[in-house]
Amino acid sequence: MAEDVKRGRGRPKAWDDKAAQNTIKSLDRALEVLVQLGQMQGGTLSEIAGELGQSPTTVYRVLSTFKARGFVDFDDESQVWNIGPAAFLTGSQFLRRTSLVERARPIMRDLMEATGETANLGIERDGKVLFLGQVETHATIRAFFPPGTASAMHASGIGKALLSRMDDKRQREVLAASKLEQFTPHTLTEPEAMIADLHAAKARGYAIDGEERNLGMRCIAAPVYNVFGEAVAGISVSGPTSRITEDRIPGLAEFVMKAAATLTTAIGGNGR
Structure with missing residues (x-):
């Protein structure tokens, strides 16, 4: 049966x-x-x-x-x-599966083991972050973003990592569409404050979601690039602020940026 x-x-x-x-x-x-x-x-x-x-x-x-x-x-x-374009769009689904999701899996697993926190993979879709994959930590308290989950870009580590690599016009378009909805007292809801945060993320090479979507949770993310040097995805670690303390952010960020660079190379990308 x-x-x-x-x-x-x-x-x-x-x-x-x-x-x-x-x-x-x-x-x-x-x-x-x-x-x-x-x-x-x-x-x-x-x-x-x-x-x-x-x-x-x-x-x-x-x-x-x-x-x-x-x-x-x-x-x-x-x-x-x-x-025609429909053939390209259909084919791109295969490319995304083989070149991004599948190749990201072992890299995300290594990232989770190195940091002890949940590793995530996401892309931008229709002005939101679409999570494509996750490798959960072994720890009891963990973040959970099942594949297919969509989240606001301005309150997401991956979202902000991708936004930080967009030109000013595209940044403002995405932020205007999201209306900078407030999820917690830490969510950045003023456009200029958000732009300043994105500039800082671009300068240091990684973005931070500091309890901006969920209280008590923190996320560190870095962009993944395609062959044209465009940020097409983001990889991150997320977990409770009790474990991802502020003093641990720089060290964890190094692991995240290394994972993003490894995935960029794995898909034939050109990191900047």
Whole structure:
């Protein structure tokens, strides 16, 4: 019974049957068109059909279907088809999983062991911090941000680490959208005070959430960079102020910045 339930989560009962009946031939042919278009880096209908050995009519129907979903684009003037933004967005989910979340896991584990505190990974999404992963400390009292949790950037260590690397215009846009909601007496709610805090974070290389989201909890975070030197994620440690005391911040920050630099290198990034 348990085996049947487990199998049903992602595969039908005969999932291990390799027969051709388990594939959708029309979908397979359509994906051939998309893959070929990507390899060609664009082409006319006749060029694509010729490369695939398929009829232009069939290929046109496939391309039109993909175009309706944004997976391909068509230039009326040049009559050239190209890969569209939806294909990029779908592919980027794979890149994020393989190049960031998976590669971050052992680094976060090492960070947790080195500091004794919970390690977190997050990105900016729609003006908030989206937590992608966490390695919890063995200690009894701990911070908890399950993957998928969203939090205000201005009251988050990772959020402030990412904000500190944005240009002034983008910073103010994000802060204005958040309205600098106050969560605790320590939350920075004045724009100029927040900007000053972000400048300080940029100068020292790490950001601090000092009970700004939750009383009694402190977080230290540093940015992770992509190949263009853009801050695309943040890595942090968080825990109770009874353990992450102010005198421990500089030492813990060194571990956090080292972890962020290691992850930057692991994803082929260029730290500044």
